[in-house]
Amino acid sequence: MKLPTLNIYSLVKAPLIHQDLIWDLTFLFGGLSVVYFSCIFYYKSKLKKHNVDKAKRKKELTPLVSEFLFYNEKEGSLPEKNSYINKKIEIRELLKNHKNKAVLTEILLDLKIDVSGETRLVLFKLYRDLHLDEYAFECLHSFKWVKVARGMFQLTQMQATEYYGFISKFINDRRPVVREQAEISTVTLLHEGISYFLDNTKYKISEWQQLKILEVLTNLENFDxxxxYKWLTSKNKYVVLFSLRLIKHYDQNDGxxxxxxxxxxxxxxxxxxxxxxxxxxxxxxSRKQLKAVFxxxxxxxxIAILDTLAEFGFEEDIAFLETVxxxxxxxxxxxxxxSSINxxxxxxxxPTENIEVLTPEENSSIKVNIKEETLKVDLTEEEEEIIEHILTEREVGIIDDNSIQTKGSKSSVFESLFNFCDLETKLFMIDQMVEIxxxxxxxxxxxxxxHGNKAVRKRALxxxxxxxKSVDLLENGIDYEQNETTAKKEDVEVKIVENVNVLLRDNEIQVIHNTQLKSLEFCFLKEEVVVPKPFDILEVEFHMDTLKPFISKERQETEGFNNVVEANGGLTKDERNFFNKYLEFPNSSKDKFNG
Amino acid sequence: MSTIKLLLAEDDELLASLLNFRLKKGGFDVAICTDGKKIKEYLKDNTPDIIVSDIMMPYFSGLEITDYVRNTLKLDIPIIILSSAGNEENILNAFKLGANDFLSKPVSPAELILRLKKELTNKVI
Structure with missing residues (x-):
C-alpha cells in the first residue's frame, strides 16, 4: 500500500533577507561585542590598579600605625619623641588625601579584630586623634545608602559613642540596609539603645535582625x-514579638x-x-484563658496550648482535653x-502499672506472635491455602514494635494529610482509598x-x-458455598486479598508490602521500608527473533532454511555454535557486565 | 645579651607587621613567614629560639608545623600557637602535638611578650 507523502519543502520556505542588512547586523553585533569586551578589560584593569594602589598605601601606612600604637610617651627617649612628632606630621599630610583616609580606616578596623587589651583602647584613641571619626560622620550625610551604612558601621566598631544621637535617627530610615545598620549601631553604642530602639521603631524587625540584636545584647559588658514587658503594649507587632522573645531569653517573669x-x-x-x-x-x-481561646x-x-496544659494542667482540665x-x-x-491527658x-x-520491662529478645518474640495471631481467623482450608499463598508471594513483613499503632483515631489518616496537599496529590490520595x-x-x-473543587467532588463520589461496595462485602463475609456456582476462583482470590488487608488492619497491625507500596500513608512512616529490587538491565534476557520471516522463500530453499531446527532464541544450531565460538555471548550477569 | 631569634608564622600581613614592630621593640630578632612552605624552608637553614605560629595558614597549618618541629626536626624549641578558632579541639591538638602555649585571637601584644618571656625562662631552667 502506498502511503500518502507530504512535501515538507512546500511548507518551509526561507524568508528573503537583503544581504546588506545581514552585513549591517554583523557589524552592529561585532561592534557591540568589541565595546563589551573593552569595558570588561577597562574595569578589570581599573580594579587591579585600585588594588595595587591600595596595597601600596597599606604598606606605607601600616608601620606608621604600629609606631603610633606602641609609642609610650613616658618611656620614650628624646630621639624617639622627635621621630613620633615627625611621623604625626607625616600622617596628617597623608590624610589630606581621601584615599589614604579610607585605607587607614580599613587598617584600623582590621587590627581591631586582631588585637585586644590596651592596644585596642589605644587603637580607638588613635582613630579619634586622626579625625577619622569626622570622616565617617561626613558619610552619614551622603545620599548613597552604602556610604551611610559604612559610616555608621565604622563609628560603631570604633565605639564612637558621641555619635549615638546622629545614628539613632536612622532607625526609621526607609532604606532597609541603613535602617538595619542603625538598629545594630544604636543597640551596640549605648546600653539604653535597646530601649530607644523598641520605643521608636516603626518597621518590621526580621527574624535575622532579631538574632543579630540578641547577639549584640549578649556581648555587651555589664548590660542590665x-x-x-513594657513593650508588650507596643503598636508595632514585631516589637511585641521581639519583646516576648527577649522576656524568654532573659527569664523575666514579671509581665x-x-x-x-x-x-x-x-x-x-x-x-x-x-x-x-x-x-x-x-x-x-492562664489555664482558663488558654481553654477559652483554644x-x-x-x-x-x-498544639502549643495542649502542650502547655500538659506541662502544668490539673485534673479539672481533663474534661476539656477529652472534649478536644x-x-x-x-x-x-x-x-x-x-498525650496531654496522659x-x-x-x-x-x-498503662504504667505492673508493666514488665522486656528484653530485646522478648520483644522480637512478640513480633512473631503478633504475626501468628493476626492470621488466626476461622477460614476454610481452601481460604487458608490461598491466604498462605498470597502471604508468601507478597512477603508480608511486620515492622518493629513502634509500627504497631492503636486505633484511637476515628477519622481517616488521609484527613489530616488532605488539608496540606495540592490538587493532584488530593486526587491521587482519593484513588488510593479504593485499594486500602x-x-x-x-x-x-x-x-x-x-468539596469546593469539582474534580475532587466527582472523584470522591x-x-x-x-x-x-468492597466494605460491605468484607463486613458480610464471603460465602463460598453460595457463590461457588457463580463466582470464579480468581474473583474469590481477589476478594480474599482484600479481606486479608482489612483483617490485618482491623487487628491493629500495620503491614508493609515490600513489593507493593501503594499508599501515600507509607510515605509518612518513620520506619525504613525495604525498597523493591530496582530494574537491572544486566538481568534482562535478550532474545534474537527467528531469522526465518526476514529471509526470502527462494533463499530459504537454496540455503536450506526449511531444514532449520528452531532452537532457543530462534537461532539454528550452527548459528548458535558459531556465535558461542567466536562472539562469546555472556551467560551470567557478571559476564554481561564485563561486556 | 644576645637577641632572641623568634620565628613569627602568620599569614595576615597586617597583624604580622604589628607584632613584628612590638616584638622588635621587646628585644626579639623577628623573622616573618607567611605560609607553611616558607616556614619549613626557614627551619631547614635556621634554628630559632622560639616560634609563634598561627593555626590557619596556607600549605601547612600551625599544628602541622608543630608536628614537623617536634617529630621530624626533633627540636625542643618553645612553640606558642595563635588562633582565632580557639575551640577545645584545636587547643587540645596543639598541646598533644607538643605546643607549649596557646593564645586566642584577638591577641594582646603585651600578653604575648609576657608569655614568650615565661616560655624562654622555663627553657633555661
Missing part, C-alpha cells in the same frame, strides 16, 4: 536588660498578666510566643490531647462530596461508591 492577655492577640505568631512564655514561666493562672486557633497554636479528643477533627491535635494523669491512656480504604475513608469521602 530593661523590663521588656504575667500582659503575657496571658497576649494569648488573645490577633497574630498567631505572637500567640504562640506568649504560650511558650506561659509554659516556660509556669503561669498556671477553638478559635489554628493547628499549631492548638472527641470533637477535634485534626489527627495531630487529637493525639496531642490524648501527662496530667499518667496511666490514663498508656475502610469505613473511615468512606466517611471521609462523604465529606469530600461537598466515584471512589466512595466503589469503597462502600
Amino acid at each position: 536588660p530593661p523590663r521588656f 504575667e498578666k500582659s503575657i496571658i492577655t497576649l494569648v488573645k492577640h490577633k497574630d498567631a505568631q505572637i500567640k504562640k510566643e506568649a504560650i511558650h512564655c506561659i509554659k516556660k514561666f509556669n503561669f498556671t493562672n 477553638w478559635k486557633n489554628k493547628v499549631d497554636v492548638k 479528643e472527641n470533637k477535634e477533627s485534626n489527627f495531630l491535635v487529637k493525639s496531642k490531647a490524648i 501527662s496530667i494523669l499518667p496511666g490514663t491512656v498508656v 480504604g475502610s469505613k473511615k475513608e468512606a466517611l471521609f469521602l462523604q465529606t469530600l462530596i461537598d 466515584q471512589v466512595k461508591l466503589q469503597l462502600e
Whole structure:
C-alpha cells in the first residue's frame, strides 16, 4: 500500500533577507561585542590598579600605625619623641588625601579584630586623634545608602559613642540596609539603645535582625536588660514579638498578666510566643484563658496550648482535653490531647502499672506472635491455602514494635494529610482509598462530596461508591458455598486479598508490602521500608527473533532454511555454535557486565 | 645579651607587621613567614629560639608545623600557637602535638611578650 507523502519543502520556505542588512547586523553585533569586551578589560584593569594602589598605601601606612600604637610617651627617649612628632606630621599630610583616609580606616578596623587589651583602647584613641571619626560622620550625610551604612558601621566598631544621637535617627530610615545598620549601631553604642530602639521603631524587625540584636545584647559588658514587658503594649507587632522573645531569653517573669492577655492577640505568631512564655514561666493562672481561646486557633497554636496544659494542667482540665479528643477533627491535635491527658494523669491512656520491662529478645518474640495471631481467623482450608499463598508471594513483613499503632483515631489518616496537599496529590490520595480504604475513608469521602473543587467532588463520589461496595462485602463475609456456582476462583482470590488487608488492619497491625507500596500513608512512616529490587538491565534476557520471516522463500530453499531446527532464541544450531565460538555471548550477569 | 631569634608564622600581613614592630621593640630578632612552605624552608637553614605560629595558614597549618618541629626536626624549641578558632579541639591538638602555649585571637601584644618571656625562662631552667 502506498502511503500518502507530504512535501515538507512546500511548507518551509526561507524568508528573503537583503544581504546588506545581514552585513549591517554583523557589524552592529561585532561592534557591540568589541565595546563589551573593552569595558570588561577597562574595569578589570581599573580594579587591579585600585588594588595595587591600595596595597601600596597599606604598606606605607601600616608601620606608621604600629609606631603610633606602641609609642609610650613616658618611656620614650628624646630621639624617639622627635621621630613620633615627625611621623604625626607625616600622617596628617597623608590624610589630606581621601584615599589614604579610607585605607587607614580599613587598617584600623582590621587590627581591631586582631588585637585586644590596651592596644585596642589605644587603637580607638588613635582613630579619634586622626579625625577619622569626622570622616565617617561626613558619610552619614551622603545620599548613597552604602556610604551611610559604612559610616555608621565604622563609628560603631570604633565605639564612637558621641555619635549615638546622629545614628539613632536612622532607625526609621526607609532604606532597609541603613535602617538595619542603625538598629545594630544604636543597640551596640549605648546600653539604653535597646530601649530607644523598641520605643521608636516603626518597621518590621526580621527574624535575622532579631538574632543579630540578641547577639549584640549578649556581648555587651555589664548590660542590665530593661523590663521588656513594657513593650508588650507596643503598636508595632514585631516589637511585641521581639519583646516576648527577649522576656524568654532573659527569664523575666514579671509581665504575667500582659503575657496571658497576649494569648488573645490577633497574630498567631505572637500567640504562640506568649504560650511558650506561659509554659516556660509556669503561669498556671492562664489555664482558663488558654481553654477559652483554644477553638478559635489554628493547628499549631492548638498544639502549643495542649502542650502547655500538659506541662502544668490539673485534673479539672481533663474534661476539656477529652472534649478536644472527641470533637477535634485534626489527627495531630487529637493525639496531642490524648498525650496531654496522659501527662496530667499518667496511666490514663498508656498503662504504667505492673508493666514488665522486656528484653530485646522478648520483644522480637512478640513480633512473631503478633504475626501468628493476626492470621488466626476461622477460614476454610481452601481460604487458608490461598491466604498462605498470597502471604508468601507478597512477603508480608511486620515492622518493629513502634509500627504497631492503636486505633484511637476515628477519622481517616488521609484527613489530616488532605488539608496540606495540592490538587493532584488530593486526587491521587482519593484513588488510593479504593485499594486500602475502610469505613473511615468512606466517611471521609462523604465529606469530600461537598468539596469546593469539582474534580475532587466527582472523584470522591466515584471512589466512595466503589469503597462502600468492597466494605460491605468484607463486613458480610464471603460465602463460598453460595457463590461457588457463580463466582470464579480468581474473583474469590481477589476478594480474599482484600479481606486479608482489612483483617490485618482491623487487628491493629500495620503491614508493609515490600513489593507493593501503594499508599501515600507509607510515605509518612518513620520506619525504613525495604525498597523493591530496582530494574537491572544486566538481568534482562535478550532474545534474537527467528531469522526465518526476514529471509526470502527462494533463499530459504537454496540455503536450506526449511531444514532449520528452531532452537532457543530462534537461532539454528550452527548459528548458535558459531556465535558461542567466536562472539562469546555472556551467560551470567557478571559476564554481561564485563561486556 | 644576645637577641632572641623568634620565628613569627602568620599569614595576615597586617597583624604580622604589628607584632613584628612590638616584638622588635621587646628585644626579639623577628623573622616573618607567611605560609607553611616558607616556614619549613626557614627551619631547614635556621634554628630559632622560639616560634609563634598561627593555626590557619596556607600549605601547612600551625599544628602541622608543630608536628614537623617536634617529630621530624626533633627540636625542643618553645612553640606558642595563635588562633582565632580557639575551640577545645584545636587547643587540645596543639598541646598533644607538643605546643607549649596557646593564645586566642584577638591577641594582646603585651600578653604575648609576657608569655614568650615565661616560655624562654622555663627553657633555661
